[in-house]
Amino acid sequence: MKPFKLVPDNTNIPFLSYRRVAISVSTVLIIGSILLVIFRGFNLGVDFSGGERLTVKFPQAVNVEQLRTQIDALHLGDANIQTFGGSNQVSIRLQKPAGGEDAASKAASAVRAAIIKQYPGAQPSSVESVSGNVSKELFRTGAMALGLAMLGISAYIWLRFEWPFAVGAFVALFHDVSITMGFFALTHIEFNLSVVGAILTIIGYSLNDTIIVFDRVRENLKKYRKMAIEPLLDLSVNETLARTLVTSLSLFMTLLILLLLGPPVIFGFTAAMLLGVVVGTFSSTYIAAPILIWLKVGSDSFVPKAATANAGAERMGKVEG
Amino acid sequence: MQFDFPKWKVWLVLIVTIIGLVSSVPNFFSAATVSSWPSWVPHAQLNYGLDLSGGSHLLLEADVADVTKQKLDKMQGDISTALRRSDPPLEVGDVSTDNGQISFLVRNVKDVDRARELAYGLTRGVALTSQRDWTVEVRDTTRVVMTPTQAGIAETVNNTIDTAREVVAKRIDPDGTKEVTVVRQGASRILVEVPGVQDPEGLKTLLGKTAKLEFRMVDEAATPQQIASNVPPPGDQILPYPDDKDGLRAIAVSRRVAVSGDELKSARQGTDSNGAVGVDFSFNSNGSLKFARVTQDFVGKRFAVVLDNVVLTAPVIKDPILGGNGIITGSFTIKSATDLATQLNSGALPVALKVVEENTVGPELGKESIQKGILAGSIAVTLLAIFMLITYFRFGVYTTLALLINALLILGVMALLNATLTLPGIAGFILTLGAAVDANVLINERIREEVKRGRRTLQAIEFGYKEASRAIFDANFTNVISAAIMFSFGTGPVRGFAVVLAIGIVTSVFCGVTLSRLMVADWFRRTRPTAINM
Numbered sequence: 001m002k003p004f005k006l007v008p009d010n011t012n013i014p015f016l017s018y019r020r021v022a023i024s025v026s027t028v029l030i031i032g033s034i035l036l037v038i039f040r041g042f043n044l045g046v047d048f049s050g051g052e053r054l055t056v057k058f059p060q061a062v063n064v065e066q067l068r069t070q071i072d073a074l075h076l077g078d079a080n081i082q083t084f085g086g087s088n089q090v091s092i093r094l095q096k097p098a099g100g101e102d103a104a105s106k107a108a109s110a111v112r113a114a115i116i117k118q119y120p121g122a123q124p125s126s127v128e129s130v131s132g133n134v135s136k137e138l139f140r141t142g143a144m145a146l147g148l149a150m151l152g153i154s155a156y157i158w159l160r161f162e163w164p165f166a167v168g169a170f171v172a173l174f175h176d177v178s179i180t181m182g183f184f185a186l187t188h189i190e191f192n193l194s195v196v197g198a199i200l201t202i203i204g205y206s207l208n209d210t211i212i213v214f215d216r217v218r219e220n221l222k223k224y225r226k227m228a229i230e231p232l233l234d235l236s237v238n239e240t241l242a243r244t245l246v247t248s249l250s251l252f253m254t255l256l257i258l259l260l261l262g263p264p265v266i267f268g269f270t271a272a273m274l275l276g277v278v279v280g281t282f283s284s285t286y287i288a289a290p291i292l293i294w295l296k297v298g299s300d301s302f303v304p305k306a307a308t309a310n311a312g313a314e315r316m317g318k319v320e321g
Numbered sequence: 322m323q324f325d326f327p328k329w330k331v332w333l334v335l336i337v338t339i340i341g342l343v344s345s346v347p348n349f350f351s352a353a354t355v356s357s358w359p360s361w362v363p364h365a366q367l368n369y370g371l372d373l374s375g376g377s378h379l380l381l382e383a384d385v386a387d388v389t390k391q392k393l394d395k396m397q398g399d400i401s402t403a404l405r406r407s408d409p410p411l412e413v414g415d416v417s418t419d420n421g422q423i424s425f426l427v428r429n430v431k432d433v434d435r436a437r438e439l440a441y442g443l444t445r446g447v448a449l450t451s452q453r454d455w456t457v458e459v460r461d462t463t464r465v466v467m468t469p470t471q472a473g474i475a476e477t478v479n480n481t482i483d484t485a486r487e488v489v490a491k492r493i494d495p496d497g498t499k500e501v502t503v504v505r506q507g508a509s510r511i512l513v514e515v516p517g518v519q520d521p522e523g524l525k526t527l528l529g530k531t532a533k534l535e536f537r538m539v540d541e542a543a544t545p546q547q548i549a550s551n552v553p554p555p556g557d558q559i560l561p562y563p564d565d566k567d568g569l570r571a572i573a574v575s576r577r578v579a580v581s582g583d584e585l586k587s588a589r590q591g592t593d594s595n596g597a598v599g600v601d602f603s604f605n606s607n608g609s610l611k612f613a614r615v616t617q618d619f620v621g622k623r624f625a626v627v628l629d630n631v632v633l634t635a636p637v638i639k640d641p642i643l644g645g646n647g648i649i650t651g652s653f654t655i656k657s658a659t660d661l662a663t664q665l666n667s668g669a670l671p672v673a674l675k676v677v678e679e680n681t682v683g684p685e686l687g688k689e690s691i692q693k694g695i696l697a698g699s700i701a702v703t704l705l706a707i708f709m710l711i712t713y714f715r716f717g718v719y720t721t722l723a724l725l726i727n728a729l730l731i732l733g734v735m736a737l738l739n740a741t742l743t744l745p746g747i748a749g750f751i752l753t754l755g756a757a758v759d760a761n762v763l764i765n766e767r768i769r770e771e772v773k774r775g776r777r778t779l780q781a782i783e784f785g786y787k788e789a790s791r792a793i794f795d796a797n798f799t800n801v802i803s804a805a806i807m808f809s810f811g812t813g814p815v816r817g818f819a820v821v822l823a824i825g826i827v828t829s830v831f832c833g834v835t836l837s838r839l840m841v842a843d844w845f846r847r848t849r850p851t852a853i854n855m
Contacts, residue, residue, distance in 0.1 A: 133677065
């Protein structure tokens with residue numbers, strides 16, 4: 001019996017010869033994502049935009065138009081009302097109300113009270129309200145966490161490898177994060193604090209691939225001192241290809257199941273990670289590795305410090321002689 | 322064999338694994354079942370976050386400006402008294418508390434130094450800093466200006482929020498028996514988490530009032546014109562009085578507080594002799610004494626019961642009340658009277674709190690999430706196991722075993738640490754399992770590679786573990802970085818995710834590298850295989 005092999009033995013795919021095409025596609029995607037984020041914007045969750053959201057389970061199907069009139073009568077601004085998971089479950093979203101810091105909380109109470117009064121038996125299954133200042137703080141914190149994570153991880157790579165590897169990792173991360181954000185701007189799936197958590201996770205996991213490839217590059221650089229950088233990168237990517245695909249497929253499979261069967265509340269969160277796995281796998285090969293070529297990583301990398309010093313001394317000697 | 326572990330290490334790994342596995346067991350039973358077990362069995366279970374168990378999360382914010390204003394007002398009172406009582410009394414004028422400062426003019430130039438000394442005497446050093454809580458300076462030769470320092474304000478705010486936190490805790494959970502969380506967050510916020518609450522409105526009402534209760538004398542001399550135009554006679558204050566029968570809906574009361582709510586011993590909902598709903602109260606000994614004196618001195622006069630600067634009722638004192646007990650009536654329902662009693666028992670909040678963030682989840686929603694999470698998790702693990710088995714055969718068995726043990730270890734460690742499982746945490750758990758096979762995949766692929774290069778079986782395995790370990794370490798360390806950042810920046814649910822991620826990283830390296838190696842070494846020692854089929 002032969003084991004199942006996702007990748008045949010001894011592949012020799014010239015990945016990096018397609019790098020210009022791949023990078024052009026990535027650049028277009030990144031620019032497109034940035035434009036989407038700027039011009040289309042996110043569908044921000046209550047935690048980032050402030051305001052209120054209630055989900056209510058009614059005893060029987062509810063007339064959304066009638067409910068809208070009833071909520072409009074409270075004069076709390078435009079209500080976005082949607083049914084989900086059946087016509088008796090409704091999500092009501094209100095924008096940040098004017099007034100003091102507790103205006104959002106008071107508005108949520110008003111809506112809740114109005115619904116309970118007019119629909120006996122209605123059960124608010126969740127209520128969320130966030131004030132303007134708190135939402136601004138959360139947004140700032142989220143952005144800061146993302147930035148810090150990207151810098152922190154790049155710094156670690158610098159420490160463990162050499163600086164061109166850190167640059168490669170950072171650009172790959174930027175690629176993954178911006179495309180994920182572009183996806184959220186495009187689809188208008190709610191962008192909230194848990195999605196930022198998911199992106200932070202992507203930052204960690206998409207880098208796994210990059211590091212595995214980098215680790216092999218480091219090993220091969222030491223092993224084949226004479227090999228040119230491009231074939232060496234190709235060799236490293238090919239050698240780690242089986243692992244990359246098996247792991248990515250494992251992650252993809254688990255996340256897909258979670259997306260389809262898991263709790264609907266974390267749909268956006270799971271979607272972000274699923275996309276991140278795909279984008280992250282791609283960026284390890286086509287973003288992180290080519291940068292090593294441009295930053296002239298070559299046979300002189302990972303030569304022990306003492307050896308370089310000796311070589312220098314020898315050259316000096318020759319000049320004197 | 323170099324690949325094999327020394328004996329002590331084998332035992333260590335086995336003991337750690339067994340402790341982890343045993344600790345995971347209580348998670349599979351209900352809390353009630355676990356509590357009936359004998360005491361030597363581990364009892365610790367992981368906690369469910371509010372998004373899974375259902376409950377209310379409220380973030381309350383104190384008005385820092387108000388705290389500062391109170392500090393100014395109090396100091397103004399103190400300094401005025403001190404100046405008046407000094408011998409000979411100091412005459413001052415143009416007292417103001419504008420611009421966050423207290424300033425007054427000293428009438429007589431030669432008194433300026435004495436006034437400054439007096440003011441300085443009221444300031445004190447702030448703990449752990451070299452600063453005092455107020456600065457005192459003299460401007461334009463006769464004006465004394467007192468300004469609270471940053472350290473002084475910070476200290477006052479800090480103390481105020483500490484007191485407020487205690488009051489909030491007492492209000493929500495008077496008996497201290499519920500599993501509520503009331504913690505400070507940052508300089509001016511208090512986080513309240515109450516599991517299992519169906520009605521967050523009740524909580525909000527309970528915390529929505531400072532409940533500062535005062536008994537003050539009504540000034541009968543004030544004319545209706547004065548009251549209507551809101552110009553109080555000297556020493557008085559015009560307060561709203563919603564239940565007023567004269568139709569003015571306001572009343573003039575003395576600024577002096579005869580007895581305050583601080584002197585209350587207890588309060589509870591009750592009814593008066595006419596059957597009207599109200600709040601029964603009794604004073605402590607000091608309060609009883611004061612109340613007795615006031616009601617003796619002012620028989621036939623009216624006193625006002627003032628709650629948060631609103632007059633609830635203003636009855637005429639018919640007889641002196643000597644026992645220190647009474648009932649406050651007004652337009653109460655049983656619910657609002659019970660709430661007020663709870664509020665009075667907890668004491669007044671030193672500052673008003675506003676709800677700046679609220680998140681309430683009904684228990685049903687959480688239950689549904691847990692069920693769906695378990696379903697998704699089980700299917701994911703099954704598929705992963707099949708995938709590993711058909712890809713790596715014998716090594717796939719080790720990978721699957723490591724995966725299953727890993728899942729249990731995560732639950733075990735979470736129970737031991739009393740960690741909280743949140744909804745994103747469930748996702749983190751499933752994600753971790755997907756990612757956990759990575760360590761084994763790396764090792765297995767490396768072994769395949771080494772076999773292809775013509776290494777002998779033992780060498781290939783040894784090499785596979787050694788070479789892959791370095792990459793596994795580097796790759797996992799980046800996840801630790803992102804989990805740490807998520808933990809320090811995130812709020813409740815996201816934090817829960819970070820905790821699962823961090824625990825998962827440690828356990829998956831342990832299971833994927835150490836434990837699987839133990840299993841492989843054992844297989845090798847038993848069978849001495851000459852080839853690896855994968």
